[in-house]
Amino acid sequence: MAEVTFLSLLSQMHLDYAVCGKHGIGTGIPAQRHKSTVDFSRAATCYHIAGGNNLKLHAREAWRAYADENHEIFYIESAYGYTGT
Secondary structure: OEHHHHHHHHHHOOOEEEEEEEOOOOEOOOOOOOOOOOOHHHEEEEEEEEEEEEOOOOEEEEEEEEEEOOOEEEEEEEOOEEOOO
16 A cells, blocks of 8 residues: 555544654664564654553554555554553
């Protein structure tokens, strides 16, 4: 999927996102959290996408999306995290 289309979709879904890594600006691309056979050496930009909070479970939905130099999203992973008690 084209990066610009993906970011537009996130905006339409009212999901916040931020660049969490980008080649060429001094912030390396974070390693994927899950084992994968995907080649991450082509990653040029990584986005952190924030979802909703689950207050009962003290957790927050989150994802990472990786884009290559051709501005195509090639991998999305869960980055679900616990917020504490």
